[in-house]
Amino acid sequence: MTSAPASVPSVFSLPNELLIAIAAAGQEGRVPNFQAAFKSERTLSQVSQHFRNVIVGAPALWSLVEADLDVEGSMEIANIYLERSRKCCIWVSLKHFFADVDLNLIAVRLGQITVHIHRIWRLKIVLGSHSWNLVTPAFLGFSPRSPPPHWSTPLTHLEFRRSSYSDDLDVDDLFVALTVQCTSLVYLYLDLAHMPLHQHRLRIPSLKSLHLSVSKDEDTRHLLDVMDLFDTPAVTNLTLSDTHGDQIFELFNATSLPHASFLAVTTLTFVTNSCTCEKGTLDPFTQTIPSLPLRLFPALSSLSLINQCFTSLLVDAISGATSQPSRLLRTVTLCPDRDLEDVHLALRHAKQRGQIFPRLRLSSKLASRVQDWEATDATVEMFDPTELLDFLK
Numbered sequence: 081m082t083s084a085p086a087s088v089p090s091v092f093s094l095p096n097e098l099l100i101a102i103a104a105a106g107q108e109g110r111v112p113n114f115q116a117a118f119k120s121e122r123t124l125s126q127v128s129q130h131f132r133n134v135i136v137g138a139p140a141l142w143s144l145v146e147a148d149l150d151v152e153g154s155m156e157i158a159n160i161y162l163e164r165s166r167k168c169c170i171w172v173s174l175k176h177f178f179a180d181v182d183l184n185l186i187a188v189r190l191g192q193i194t195v196h197i198h199r200i201w202r203l204k205i206v207l208g209s210h211s212w213n214l215v216t217p218a219f220l221g222f223s224p225r226s227p228p229p230h231w232s233t234p235l236t237h238l239e240f241r242r243s244s245y246s247d248d249l250d251v252d253d254l255f256v257a258l259t260v261q262c263t264s265l266v267y268l269y270l271d272l273a274h275m276p277l278h279q280h281r282l283r284i285p286s287l288k289s290l291h292l293s294v295s296k297d298e299d300t301r302h303l304l305d306v307m308d309l310f311d312t313p314a315v316t317n318l319t320l321s322d323t324h325g326d327q328i329f330e331l332f333n334a335t336s337l338p339h340a341s342f343l344a345v346t347t348l349t350f351v352t353n354s355c356t357c358e359k360g361t362l363d364p365f366t367q368t369i370p371s372l373p374l375r376l377f378p379a380l381s382s383l384s385l386i387n388q389c390f391t392s393l394l395v396d397a398i399s400g401a402t403s404q405p406s407r408l409l410r411t412v413t414l415c416p417d418r419d420l421e422d423v424h425l426a427l428r429h430a431k432q433r434g435q436i437f438p439r440l441r442l443s444s445k446l447a448s449r450v451q452d453w454e455a456t457d458a459t460v461e462m463f464d465p466t467e468l469l470d471f472l473k
């Protein structure tokens with residue numbers, strides 16, 4: 081092996097600060113994926129003893145902690161990150177899917193993570209429905225029947241998800257009971273397939289972005305009932321997933337909620353993987369759109385319907401087919417996974433009525449059908465919903 085000429089700096093002579101910066105650059109945009117993919121801090125720390133000393137000596141590089149609780153090796157790696165991150169604030173992602181793993185073991189592993197709760201700024205937990213009830217009391221040391229301890233934590237981003245649908249009602253109660261304690265959140269993803277039995281009101285004045293996953297199998301009021309749990313006046317970005325068309329119509333029709341208000345929402349997104357419901361079941365609702373739809377959101381400027389059933393009827397509703405058109409909407413994003421021709425027709429009819437949304441973002445399949453819109457004042461852009469849909473997985 082030949083050594084590098086003296087005039088050429090060797091990678092091994094890089095200043096420590098530059099080495100740390102390279103590792104940090106490798107972390108940019110990283111999304112937890114629970115896979116043993118390339119991770120800059122781990123790879124660089126294995127190059128040489130000097131690299132190891134520098135990278136291990138930079139606690140911030142070890143602040144992205146992820147653990148598959150079903151896998152012993154994954155927990156061992158997570159514990160290394162917890163140790164090396166020292167007192168740094170950490171972003172923690174946890175998952176547990178398999179019902180046949182000993183839940184006591186899962187609870188012990190969760191406990192190893194949650195002793196660090198005081199320095200977790202971002203937390204995502206995905207658990208199978210079967211395990212939330214058994215694991216969560218051990219996780220946080222409380223049950224729904226006893227008062228929860230306050231989390232003394234810098235937590236600003238929280239995601240509670242279940243990995244599968246279940247009829248287990250208590251899970252929704254646990255999600256809400258845990259979230260109630262997190263009063264400094266700016267981002268919240270909550271999976272509420274059922275209406276919680278104990279209806280705590282979620283007062284989070286700091287919350288800016290709220291993503292609620294509901295259930296399209298529940299009745300038409302379900303979406304509104306879930307939204308009414310929230311006292312979150314600063315939310316500007318509201319995303320609702322796993323919704324069905326009749327629930328959206330109920331939302332478009334609503335003029336107020338008993339407790340909640342969403343006066344600051346500017347961006348409203350409906351995104352669902354798909355819906356196999358029968359066309360026609362919504363017909364009664366199309367007769368009942370009020371003269372001013374979307375009254376709940378007086379500041380709304382952007383509406384997105386991604387893979388949403390009855391997109392064409394919803395376009396009718398906001399474009400004045402049965403009511404006054406919404407004049408506030410500046411951007412409308414439509415990515416229907418079916419009934420493309422119906423949506424195309426709804427847009428054409430809206431245009432004929434003189435209702436033109438200043439900016440239309442359309443899926444490529446839909447955009448190819450409305451090329452004649454290019455000649456109007458509307459800006460038509462292509463929109464790829466892949467990233468939004470991946471987020472639901």
Ligand SMILES: [Zn+2]
Pocket residue numbers: 296323324325355356357389
């Ligand atoms: Zn549907």
